Structures are given as structure tokens and as C-alpha cells.
Amino acid sequence: MLRFIFRRTLQMIPTLLAVVLIIFVIFSVVPGSFISSLMAEGRNATNADVMAHLNEQFGLDKPLPVRLWDYLWGLAHFDLGISYRTREPVWNVIEPRLWPSIKLALAAMGFAGVVGIPLGFLAALKPGSVFDTGTMMLAVSGLSVPEFWLGLLLMYVFALQLGLLPSFGYQADSIRHIILPAIALGVSPMALLARTTRAGVLDVMNADFVRTARAKGLSEPRLVRAHVTRNVLVLILTTLGLQIGSLMGQAIVIEKLFSWPGIGSLLVDSVSARDIPVVQGAVIVIVLWFLVINMLVDVAYAAIDPRIKVA
Amino acid sequence: MLTRLGLISALALGTATAALAQDATPKDGGRFVFTAPYGNSITSLDITATPHTQDEIVAKAINRSLYKWNPESGKPELDLAESVETTDDGKTYTYKLREATFHNGDKFDADDVIWSYNRLADPKKALPGAEQMLQIAGVAEFQAGKADHISGLKKIDDRTIEITFINLAEPGWNLMSNYAPIYSKDYPEDQLASKPNGLGPFKLANYVPGSKVELVKFDGYFEKGKPHLDKLDIMLMGEASARDVAFRNGEIDVNVLGPVQYEAYGQDPALKDHISEVAEVYTRNVGFNTKIEAFKDKRVRQAINYAINKDLIVEKLLKNKAYSAVSWLPVSSPAFDKDAKPYAYDPEKAKELLKAAGFETSLKFSVTATPNESWGVPIVEAIIPMLAKVGVEVTTDPVEGSVLSDKILSDNFDAYIWSNSSGPDPLKYLNCFHSKTSQTACNYVKFSNADFDKLIEQAGNETDPAKQNDLLRQANNLLQEEAPVWFFNYNKAVMAYQPWVHGLKPNAMELAIQDYEDIWIDDSAPASRK
Numbered sequence: 001m002l003r004f005i006f007r008r009t010l011q012m013i014p015t016l017l018a019v020v021l022i023i024f025v026i027f028s029v030v031p032g033s034f035i036s037s038l039m040a041e042g043r044n045a046t047n048a049d050v051m052a053h054l055n056e057q058f059g060l061d062k063p064l065p066v067r068l069w070d071y072l073w074g075l076a077h078f079d080l081g082i083s084y085r086t087r088e089p090v091w092n093v094i095e096p097r098l099w100p101s102i103k104l105a106l107a108a109m110g111f112a113g114v115v116g117i118p119l120g121f122l123a124a125l126k127p128g129s130v131f132d133t134g135t136m137m138l139a140v141s142g143l144s145v146p147e148f149w150l151g152l153l154l155m156y157v158f159a160l161q162l163g164l165l166p167s168f169g170y171q172a173d174s175i176r177h178i179i180l181p182a183i184a185l186g187v188s189p190m191a192l193l194a195r196t197t198r199a200g201v202l203d204v205m206n207a208d209f210v211r212t213a214r215a216k217g218l219s220e221p222r223l224v225r226a227h228v229t230r231n232v233l234v235l236i237l238t239t240l241g242l243q244i245g246s247l248m249g250q251a252i253v254i255e256k257l258f259s260w261p262g263i264g265s266l267l268v269d270s271v272s273a274r275d276i277p278v279v280q281g282a283v284i285v286i287v288l289w290f291l292v293i294n295m296l297v298d299v300a301y302a303a304i305d306p307r308i309k310v311a
Numbered sequence: 312m313l314t315r316l317g318l319i320s321a322l323a324l325g326t327a328t329a330a331l332a333q334d335a336t337p338k339d340g341g342r343f344v345f346t347a348p349y350g351n352s353i354t355s356l357d358i359t360a361t362p363h364t365q366d367e368i369v370a371k372a373i374n375r376s377l378y379k380w381n382p383e384s385g386k387p388e389l390d391l392a393e394s395v396e397t398t399d400d401g402k403t404y405t406y407k408l409r410e411a412t413f414h415n416g417d418k419f420d421a422d423d424v425i426w427s428y429n430r431l432a433d434p435k436k437a438l439p440g441a442e443q444m445l446q447i448a449g450v451a452e453f454q455a456g457k458a459d460h461i462s463g464l465k466k467i468d469d470r471t472i473e474i475t476f477i478n479l480a481e482p483g484w485n486l487m488s489n490y491a492p493i494y495s496k497d498y499p500e501d502q503l504a505s506k507p508n509g510l511g512p513f514k515l516a517n518y519v520p521g522s523k524v525e526l527v528k529f530d531g532y533f534e535k536g537k538p539h540l541d542k543l544d545i546m547l548m549g550e551a552s553a554r555d556v557a558f559r560n561g562e563i564d565v566n567v568l569g570p571v572q573y574e575a576y577g578q579d580p581a582l583k584d585h586i587s588e589v590a591e592v593y594t595r596n597v598g599f600n601t602k603i604e605a606f607k608d609k610r611v612r613q614a615i616n617y618a619i620n621k622d623l624i625v626e627k628l629l630k631n632k633a634y635s636a637v638s639w640l641p642v643s644s645p646a647f648d649k650d651a652k653p654y655a656y657d658p659e660k661a662k663e664l665l666k667a668a669g670f671e672t673s674l675k676f677s678v679t680a681t682p683n684e685s686w687g688v689p690i691v692e693a694i695i696p697m698l699a700k701v702g703v704e705v706t707t708d709p710v711e712g713s714v715l716s717d718k719i720l721s722d723n724f725d726a727y728i729w730s731n732s733s734g735p736d737p738l739k740y741l742n743c744f745h746s747k748t749s750q751t752a753c754n755y756v757k758f759s760n761a762d763f764d765k766l767i768e769q770a771g772n773e774t775d776p777a778k779q780n781d782l783l784r785q786a787n788n789l790l791q792e793e794a795p796v797w798f799f800n801y802n803k804a805v806m807a808y809q810p811w812v813h814g815l816k817p818n819a820m821e822l823a824i825q826d827y828e829d830i831w832i833d834d835s836a837p838a839s840r841k
Contacts, residue, residue: 032713036720038362038439040712047445048751049454053437085354085361088504096520155556167556168548170522256351257553259546261521265351269521273354274713 081277090281101262105247108186116190120197142191151184181258189243200235241297245290342542348567350549357503362439374492374509378483387483411533414514421472426496440490448475484736512538512828539831570630589817592734595686596796610668612794616654618661633800638791646737646783676725758795811836
């Protein structure tokens with residue numbers, strides 16, 4: 001197991017290097033720079049000397065390969081660089097956003113799992129029923145509804161009309177503030193989980209070993225609990241892992257809408273300001289989150305299904 | 312209670328009138344929930360390190376400068392100084408400083424001013440606020456490395472400082488800037504971005520990056536009896552529709568409105584009586600790059616001004632949340648000519664001018680534009696058919712904000728549409744069209760006119776305010792005649808506020824920047840504000 005984790009950790013390095021390289025190349029060819037972003041509002045002209053000194057201070061006057069090498073050298077020493085905008089170490093900019101992002105991703109996935117998995121199970125147990133049809137219609141709607149619109153709708157209903165929940169904002173110790181953004185973000189993975197679970201359960205229910213168990217007189221609840229659930233879990237876990245891994249990056253719109261201080265909104269702001277060190281830092285964190293979650297999912301496979309050997 | 316500002320008459324006085332329910336005695340206490348609407352984050356709590364309005368909204372609560380902007384008089388006035396005396400040559404000012412205390416307990420004195428201004432101007436620090444220091448004598452030498460400090464700053468005693476300037480322009484225009492605050496010389500510089508220490512009415516209590524800034528009353532603030540509020544929360548909310556829901560739900564106390572919301576709020580009986588409007592000092596314009604042969608001819612530039620029906624665009628697209636522009640200076644500027652008439656919508660005259668200039672059918676150019684609803688791609692799309700009617704073919708070059716400024720600074724455009732500062736200091740902002748002002752400074756269209764230069768130079772050397780104003784008025788009128796840009800509109804900033812809020816001011820420089828120390832809330836506020 002430890003060898004597996006070590007090997008997967010090593011495999012992350014080329015992925016991260018590729019990400020860093022791609023971002024460097026993209027931001028070196030797209031128009032706009034940090035200096036020009038200072039004047040984007042058109043209100044305050046920035047002194048030419050200040051611009052020159054900023055370029056020098058951040059090494060923006062150096063050739064691209066030199067900048068890339070400097071960055072990689074820093075990265076090898078766990079140094080993400082200095083933010084152009086805030087002039088603080090990049091980690092200081094990212095760190096306060098990390099926990100709110102993780103919290104939102106976990107809450108959204110919690111909602112998705114708690115609602116989506118039972119819905120998928122129940123729909124599969126009564127295929128073709130009104131419940132099944134209704135659930136799948138809900139799932140399709142959930143997958144297709146724009147998050148922004150759904151978020152606004154939730155705000156309108158639960159904050160403005162019913163007055164039950166705050167419409168925006170973040171409080172470290174408040175559950176009420178996370179409910180609406182978590183639902184808005186979690187509806188899409190919930191729908192996907194419901195569909196995936198239903199398909200998986202139906203598939204297992206038609207398998208030979210289930211037919212045999214049923215022929216042996218096993219009760220339906222016990223059949224589902226002992227044979228179906230365990231066999232479907234790998235599929236559910238895969239979906240869960242992929243979804244939770246990508247939620248941190250997908251939360252941009254929801255974070256913006258609900259003034260949630262996550263990595264996603266930081267990334268967008270940093271792209272607009274061409275704050276490349278923060279963009280790279282944020283992307284590295286998002287990619288790392290995805291890779292680590294997927295590694296944990298792989299590890300969990302072994303616990304669920306003895307036939308899978310992670311080593 | 313109708314408190315919508317009587318704008319048109321007020322503008323004649325130089326700025327909109329203060330109007331927002333000042334009829335009662337201010338009440339102390341409570342929590343005010345403000346919004347910073349230009350994004351979901353701020354750059355830094357050290358305002359000297361950033362040029363963004365969003366950061367200024369927070370900085371205004373924490374810091375103070377030598378001067379401050381008075382939204383009612385439309386002029387800068389002393390803030391950290393009690394009095395000032397000027398020498399006969401009009402270039403040396405002696406300030407008697409206030410007794411004041413920083414949030415950490417440090418006493419404010421002349422050394423803090425000298426330290427703060429030297430820091431701002433220090434080229435090694437590359438602070439955007441350095442722009443505000445350029446008028447002080449010795450800054451150029453300091454920035455060029457020929458001096459180790461600014462020679463124009465001289466401490467007389469702890470509470471007296473002498474500042475020498477290089478010209479006769481009113482120094483308050485620069486030194487009132489929120490980007491030029493006074494910091495404590497003894498406070499660790501590396502903490503300014505995270506634990507600011509200012510002289511303002513509120514001190515930082517909690518900052519959640521990307522979400523909100525919570526501030527509490529500073530009991531040692533130098534204006535006795537202020538601030539009225541115990542707490543000030545500034546919510547970072549860039550999304551207009553989210554602000555709308557939060558405002559209607561009573562979660563925030565003010566909402567800065569866009570054109571669509573402006574129309575909706577104006578028609579809503581529950582909201583329409585608590586709206587503040589002001590003509591801000593920003594001129595939306597299409598700048599013509601004079602490197603394009605056709606734009607060297609003023610008849611072409613004038614023709615475009617005649618060919619576009621800007622009143623129609625303001626009405627239909629901006630829902631009247633703007634004032635059609637007459638010239639460069641906004642109507643709130645003291646140098647604005649009240650008798651000046653805007654370019655009329657006259658396509659026939661436009662055709663005649665284009666024909667006379669030799670561009671009857673052959674003029675084609677692109678307009679670089681951001682997606683901004685009030686001065687971006689939607690506006691360019693509206694003018695395309697209007698210009699097509701007079702034989703001018705226009706295309707859109709859509710870009711994002713930082714690319715727009717990048718293209719302009721690198722002279723890589725035919726024309727652009729932008730919103731630029733045009734006040735409050737008429738000399739500073741007309742000087743942008745002086746031929747010696749570089750394109751990277753603010754002469755984006757590389758305008759050059761000897762008569763205009765002469766008027767600006769005369770105004771810069773004029774000590775009589777009335778005569779200076781007259782020269783600037785003439786320069787502005789000449790600029791209108793020369794039409795280096797299509798004069799589109801002046802921004803009408805609109806803010807809705809809850810009925811329990813009092814003391815907001817119609818700040819023509821930026822409505823979202825308020826004198827928080829004057830704001831108070833009355834007994835009708837909900838429990839969450841008490």
C-alpha cells in the first residue's frame with residue numbers, strides 16, 4: 001500500500017510540471033499583463049517609472065525561459081513565489097482560501113451523496129415506475145440547469161421569500177451560510193450520482209449471481225444490502241471521487257455569486273489581474289486536490305473490493 | 312421621503328447636493344453593512360500598493376490623508392492639518408498638523424508625513440500612489456537617485472511641516488488622494504497589507520479575503536463625536552444580481568446599481584424613494600488614434616461626433632443611467648462651460664464633413680472594447696449602424712480590461728471605448744491632452760494642438776483662481792471643437808440605500824466611497840444592525 005502511495009505521489013510530479021509549463025506558455029502568449037491590469041479601470045494612470053520598477057521587481061523584464069527556470073527552482077524548494085498584486089508570498093494568499101474551498105466542496109458532495117445515491121438506488125429498485133421516471137427527470141434537470149441561475153433561484157426562494165437562510169457571505173462557524181452555495185454546487189453531481197447509481201444497481205440486479213441468490217430465496221432487502229450495494233460501491237466511489245476532485249475548480253461561479261472566499265474566485269481575480277504566480281499556485285492546489293482525492297479513491301477500492309490490488 | 316438628488320440644479324454648484332436624510336440628529340451606535348461592488352476581493356489593505364477603487368472603498372475607513380475631498384463643496388480641504396499658510400510665490404505651504412493618534416496608539420507628527428511621502432515616492436518600492444507625489448519639489452531628483460530623500464519636505468516642529476511644490480497648482484488635488492495616506496513611521500511596513508494601522512475612524516477587526524472586511528469604531532479618532540457607528544462591515548460583492556437579492560432581503564444597507572437595476576428600482580414603490588444619484592467625474596469616450604491617417608483630420612473626428620445619436624443610446628441601452636457628454640470635462644467641473652452645446656445628432660453634416668475630408672466612403676476602423684455594458688461592446692454594436700449610414704465601416708475588437716489598457720499603452724489600436732477620469736481637478740485631467748503628455752501617462756490618442764498646449768500652460772502658471780478657471784474653460788471648449796474623442800457620456804452613479812441609513816454623501820469622485828464617520832442608522836433599523 002505504501003509503495004502504491006509513493007508511486008502515485010511520484011506520478012503527480014510530471015502532471016504538475018506539465019500544468020506549470022502550460023500556464024507559463026499561455027500567459028506568455030495571451031495579451032495583457034499585470035502592469036496593464038493596473039490601468040484597466042481607466043481611472044488612475046500609472047507612472048512610467050513605477051511600471052518599469054514593477055517589471056524589474058517581479059522579474060517581468062527577464063526572458064521567458066529565465067522566468068520559468070526561476071519559478072521551477074523556487075517550486076522545487078516549495079516556494080510558490082510572490083503575488084504581483086498583494087506583494088505577499090503566494091502561499092499567504094492561497095492559504096486563507098483553502099479551507100473555505102474544501103468545506104464547500106465537501107458540503108456540496110455531502111448533499112450530492114446523501115440525496116443522489118438513495119434516489120438512484122430507489123429508482124433502480126422500481127424501474128419504470130413513476131418514482132423512477134420522476135427521479136431521472138430530476139437528474140437530467142439537475143445536470144442541465146446552469147449553476148448561476150439555480151443559485152439565484154435558491155437565494156430568491158430561501159432568503160428573500162422564506163427568509164430562512166442568508167443569501168450570501170461566509171462565516172467560519174456558521175452552517176447556515178454554506179447551505180445555499182452547497183446545494184447550488186451539489187445539484188449537478190447529485191444528478192450524476194443518481195443516474196450512475198441507478199445504472200449500476202440495475203446492472204448488478206440483472207447479474208447472474210443476483211439471480212442465483214434470489215432463486216435461493218434470499219429476501220430482497222438482504223439481497224440489496226449484501227450483494228448489490230457492495231458491487232455498486234466501486235462505481236459510486238469512482239463517480240464521487242471524480243466529482244469531489246473537480247468541485248474545487250468548478251466552484252468559481254458559485255463562489256462569485258455567494259461571495260464565498262474560495263480558490264475558484266481567487267483564480268478568476270488573479271487571471272484578470274495577470275497575477276501569474278497566484279494563478280499557478282491556485283491551479284497547482286486544484287490539480288493536487290484532484291490527484292490526491294483520486295489516489296485516495298484508488299486506495300479505497302481495495303478496501304471495498306478484495307479483487308482489486310492497489311499495489 | 313423622497314431623497315433622490317436634485318441633480319441637474321446641484322451640478323451647477325459643482326457637485327450634487329448632500330441630501331440623504333440629514334434632517335435628524337445623528338444617533339450613535341449600530342452596525343452598517345456596506346458593499347464594495349467592484350469584484351469579490353480586494354488587492355491589499357495597504358492602499359499605497361494598489362490603484363484599484365475596490366481597495367479605496369476599504370481604505371477610506373482606515374486611513375486619512377493630509378487633505379480630503381469635500382463632496383458638498385466639490386473641493387479638497389484640509390484633513391490632517393488644521394491650518395495652512397502659503398508663501399508669496401505660492402509654492403511653499405506650511406501646515407499646522409492636527410493632534411491625532413494611530414490605531415496602535417502611536418502619536419501622529421510631522422515625521423510621519425515625511426516618512427509616508429518618501430515611502431510613496433521611493434522608486435524601489437514601485438507604489439502606484441507615487442503619482443500623487445510628483446508635484447512636491449525634490450521628488451524627481453529622489454526618484455532619479457540623485458537624492459536620498461525628498462528635499463521639498465521640511466519638518467519645522469512635531470506639529471508643523473513645510474512642503475514646497477514645483478508649480479502653482481492646488482496641492483490638495485493630489486494630497487487628498489486616498490492612495491496617499493499618512494502611515495506611522497514606527498509601524499512595521501511588512502504588516503501594512505495584513506494589519507493596517509491608520510488614522511481613520513475605523514480599525515480592522517477581521518478580514519476574510521474574498522468575502523468581507525469587518526471594522527470597528529476607533530475611539531481615538533481625531534474628529535470628536537465621530538464615527539457614529541460601532542461597526543462597519545464591507546461586503547465584497549461583485550455580482551450585481553446577488554447584491555440585488557441581498558439588498559431586497561435587508562442583508563446589506565446599500566446597493567450600487569447598474570442600468571437594468573436602476574430602471575427596476577426606479578419603478579418599485581418600495582425602493583424608489585431611497586436612491587442617490589450623482590454625475591461622477593468619468594467621461595466615457597471613443598478615443599481616435601491619431602496614427603490613423605483619417606483621425607489626423609479633425610473634420611473626420613467631428614463627423615463621427617455628429618453621426619452618432621448618443622441620446623438614444625443613453626436612453627435605450629443605459630436606461631438613462633448616464634448623462635450625454637458635451638465635452639471632456641464633466642458638468643460638475645468648475646471649468647465646464649454651461650453655455651456649451653453638445654454635438655447634435657446630424658448625419659447630413661457628418662456626411663458633408665467626411666466628404667470635405669476625402670473620406671466619403673473609404674473610412675474603416677475597429678474599436679477595441681471590453682464587455683462593459685455602459686462603455687463596451689454593446690455600445691460599439693449600437694454605433695456601428697449609425698456610422699454605416701454616413702459611410703463609415705466600424706468593426707469591434709472585443710477584449711478584456713487588462714488587454715484594453717495593454718493595447719492602448721502599446722499603441723496597438725485604431726480606436727477604443729473606455730471610461731476615463733475627467734475630474735475633479737480640471738487642470739490635471741485636461742493636461743492629459745497636452746502634446747508633451749505621453750501616451751502611457753494619459754494622452755492615449757496622442758492629441759497635439761499648439762493652441763491647446765498654450766492654454767494649459769497659461770492655466771498652470773496662473774495664480775488667480777478665476778482667471779485659471781477661465782483658461783481651463785477655453786481649453787475644454789477647444790478640446791470639444793477638436794474632438795479627439797467621441798464624447799459619449801458622463802457616468803451617473805446610482806446607489807440605493809435602506810431607509811434607516813443616514814449621512815451618505817453624493818460623492819462625484821466615486822459614489823461608493825463614503826465618509827463613513829458621518830454615516831449613522833436610526834431606530835427603524837432591524838435588530839441585526841443594533
